Amino acid sequence: MPRTYPRAERVERLAREVLGEALQDLKDPRIGFVTVTSVKMSPDLRQAKVFVSVLGADEAREASMEAIRHAVPHLRATLGREVRLKFLPSLEVLEDTTAAYGERIEQLLREAGVSKPPVVGVPLEKGQEGAPALEEPEDDR
Secondary structure (H helix, E strand, C coil), X not given: CCCCCHHHHHHHHHHHHHHHHHHHXXXXXXXXXXXXXXXXXXXXXXXXXXEEEECCCHHHHHHHHHHHHHCXXXXXXXXXXXXXXXXXXXXXXXXXXXXXXXXXXXXXXXXXXXXXXXXXXXXXXXXXXXXXXXXXXXXXX
């Protein structure tokens, strides 16, 4: 298991916040609804993988990713202004596909009959699968 470095973790959190705000401030019309989901720094803090979640159709997602990659020099400069580091990390922007992956697994489970889609607005009854276990209050007399 790779060793984790507390400083790298702190810089990752800070970079995620700074880059998330910087992405929201970009004026490129190709960029749709984009969220920085995580940043993974190398142990020497010289490289950073920036994972972004992009909503929309395939064409819109591709256009947003292209616009973000085009803005990497600006994002890197913004990160350098906001975070004091000895070396400014190079940024690699990658699309985070975990939401789509989870959705696909859920779809396969529904098709197999293992899982049912959630019904919005219908409360679960006690003892029903997925309902929180409610314990009877104990009498302290």
